[in-house]
Amino acid sequence: MLNGKTRKRTEKQLTAADILGNPDYLAMSYGGYRKKTRDIQPTIPQLKEDMKIMSAMGVRILRTYNVQLQQAPNLLKAISELKTEDPAFEMYVMLGAWIDCKNAWTDKVPNHEVESEHNSGEIERAVALANQYPDIVKIIAVGNEAMVHWATSYFVRPGVILKWVNHLQDLKKKGLLPKSLWITSSDDFSSWGGGDPAYHTEDLNKLIRAVDYISMHTYPMHNSHYNPAFWLVPENEYDWSDRDKIESGMQRALNFAIYQYRNVKNYMKSLGVNKPVHIGETGWATISNEHYGADGSKAADEYKSGRYFQLIRDWSNKEKVSCFYFEAFDEPWKDANNPLGSENHFGLINIDGQAKYAIWDFVDKGIFKGLTRDGRPITKTYNGSEEELLVDVHVPPRIEDISINH
Template sequence: MIPYAKAICYSGYREDQSPHADVYPSYEEVLEDLNILSKHFDYIRMYDVSEHPRTVLKVISENNIPLKVMLGVEPKGEISNPNCSWGGLHSDEEIEVNKVKNYEQLDELANLCNRYKDVVLAASVGNENTSDWHGNLMPVSTIAMHAKYLKTKTEVPVTFCEGAHNWVDKGHEIAKEVDFISIHSYPVWLKTPLKDAYELTTNDYYKNKSLYPDKQIIFTEYGWTTKANDKMNTEETNEINQKIYLEQMDLWSEENKVTMFIFEAFDEPWKGSKDPDEPEKHWGIMDIKRKPKLYATKYFK
């Protein structure tokens, strides 16, 4: 079981930093971020085994910061996906290479979990990799095998993070292997108006709980972007709506003792397209300068 606590997703990339360019936040920048987050959250979630989470684990350990970390991997695609518009095609040769790399990543994930066992909360074998749009699409059976494999390498709880609807439609094989189920809910991506967002997100939980009554279910992503282009309803994407939605879900989370990782701590300008209104850049409850948006102003009073 993952004990109920306050949780948030964390990627600390600032201006001119990007995992694509292998330019990562420094030790000092990570320390600044974690000192902010640890005052208000108990758990953070990270996504890969790059230099960034390694620095985070080191900073937490060396400075006795009271945060637990959910780690993860970003598997390389083992299915060629023509439905992905930004590069989901993989040759047979690339897929064979990716299969090897994916197990190497799992081994490295296990090494980090075991090295920092007092800091690591749980480990995920992927992030939305069974979604039809994903550039690194994975077979459901392979994700299940990866979960089973990782559990032989570490004692930390193992999960897979995926959209709530995907767990309903095709998650049963994976559910048999993971220790708990991690769902994502994004009403704003579905162009659901704010007035219906709370109901959609809570229903995502109840639908999955009815399918998997013996599994703990948590949210490893939910949030509300504060700026968008025509990918979303721009009238809905603002700081006021982010504040209202997150506060509604805070109350439900506390009442039902369901851990929910807000997506996310800080805006990330490296993400998505070059369009400054690209919604992927604006999910943070704080901006790139670490200035709080409306929802997070309560943390700085």
């Protein structure tokens, strides 16, 4: 039950300004696809199941990625129906509009200097949904990792994102979108000026001034392979126990994420801008047979993923930074040809409806009681045995024996 104060606040319509940075409104990235292809969309009943599970976890705002497919409209319909069934139900959405360059995802060479002709339609659909569900959609994010140069299939220059952000801000001024709707873009920390100076362009600076807040991504797990200095066990820890070495590595991973966050904030402030910076994505895979597994950086497993989830949640809640943790549920379509690929295994709950180590305590507390996913009750992985789980956990490599290929 909501207390009187919360009920009153809900009635007056919460805005992004009320929700972001509020530890009572935890954030989560959400896809919800159960199969190896997105051609099979989650049904409204399945989406409702997922909403109830996340609500039980304290999640109150979700991030979606595109409005090209039916998933986002169906999600908004599902949330709307849940609110009708129970007026106390709260779930809000950061609605993503996917942005591509010309020739993205085709057999032609991507042209990063020209945007896709499909972008305008994507923005139009996002605007329509924001107006149809103003009580649920509180943020529109223009693009997902759409400016970062390693997104070689589709990235665009900041001027494209700036154009669409300005367009949406103009619609707000004209009363064609809710004035309280926040507009951003969700991108890698480097795209927001927190890394390589190659990104420090005048269009980026204009974009930072144009958005309502910055949504930045940070992935220490990926950097355990691509930028591993922070991850390797230093010489002064060689004599430590395996558990202590792992814990020290996870603390360094947290500090790595905080460092990237602060770099973005510092770049913004160097422009004389002061607005909120939140984490649009961060997460830690639990399985990998590639760069992050036993034959690579040894980062991916349920124990480390659980520690990262706890550490980043504790830090972000304390700092009043919203963290759209990636992600709620495993999605097997992401690397359909490699079932053990890390991209399939970032969820807090696996495809069989089992809660991973990060949220075993939620199962213990009974918060999932009476809830199911595809007819299955939420149980614990490894039968809840930490001893079994630890068999799959590897200590990070030492500085002297690193053999990761870059």
